[in-house]
Amino acid sequence: MNIKKRMTLHFEEGLKFIGNCLPMSLGMLWRRFLYGFFLQQSGSKLRVGSAVSIQGLKNIILGNNVSFNRFSSLYASRGEINLGNNVFLGDFSSINANDAHVKIGSNVAIGPMTIIQGANHNFQRHDIPIVDQGHIESRVEIADDVWIGAKSVILPGVKIGTGAVVGAGSIVTKDVPDFAIVAGVPAKIIKMRK
Numbered sequence: 001m002n003i004k005k006r007m008t009l010h011f012e013e014g015l016k017f018i019g020n021c022l023p024m025s026l027g028m029l030w031r032r033f034l035y036g037f038f039l040q041q042s043g044s045k046l047r048v049g050s051a052v053s054i055q056g057l058k059n060i061i062l063g064n065n066v067s068f069n070r071f072s073s074l075y076a077s078r079g080e081i082n083l084g085n086n087v088f089l090g091d092f093s094s095i096n097a098n099d100a101h102v103k104i105g106s107n108v109a110i111g112p113m114t115i116i117q118g119a120n121h122n123f124q125r126h127d128i129p130i131v132d133q134g135h136i137e138s139r140v141e142i143a144d145d146v147w148i149g150a151k152s153v154i155l156p157g158v159k160i161g162t163g164a165v166v167g168a169g170s171i172v173t174k175d176v177p178d179f180a181i182v183a184g185v186p187a188k189i190i191k192m193r194k
């Protein structure tokens with residue numbers, strides 16, 4: 001890594017640290033300014049709670065009225081995250097788009113402690129440790145008007161349709177059709193909203 005890139009990284013981390021130390025409203029304003037400046041694109045009314053971790057700022061596009069609650073995290077160092085308008089990410093939730101593309105539409109509520117995992121580990125070879133085999137590139141797509149309940153897990157390659165509801169604690173391994181309500185491990189359709 002060249003010196004300029006390292007200095008920029010340390011500068012960003014220092015500014016984030018200061019933002020997390022500032023109290024309530026002042027910290028929220030600082031984080032809005034800071035992340036709005038460094039993100040690839042950020043709409044108006046960005047809200048970033050305390051202790052939020054965002055990596056790969058230049059690979060993240062945000063619409064208007066996006067909220068990241070306390071201790072949530074976004075990882076896009078080697079991928080891309082694209083969020084529409086009115087997206088809410090609950091406390092302790094994570095969107096991981098390293099080696100992946102995660103696209104979330106507008107008017108989406110993501111409950112606390114939810115994980116959206118864009119890529120998976122390679123593990124085919126036996127002569128190389130799994131951690132050294134890299135990732136299988138993938139996508140996750142979540143359409144407009146979706147509610148994902150607390151402690152859910154969305155796995156790589158999944159598409160969640162418009163108006164869908166994912167019950168709390170579900171593990172979504174397959175596509176979810178428009179207006180479906182899914183729940184369970186693995187998630188299955190339990191009802192249609194329409």
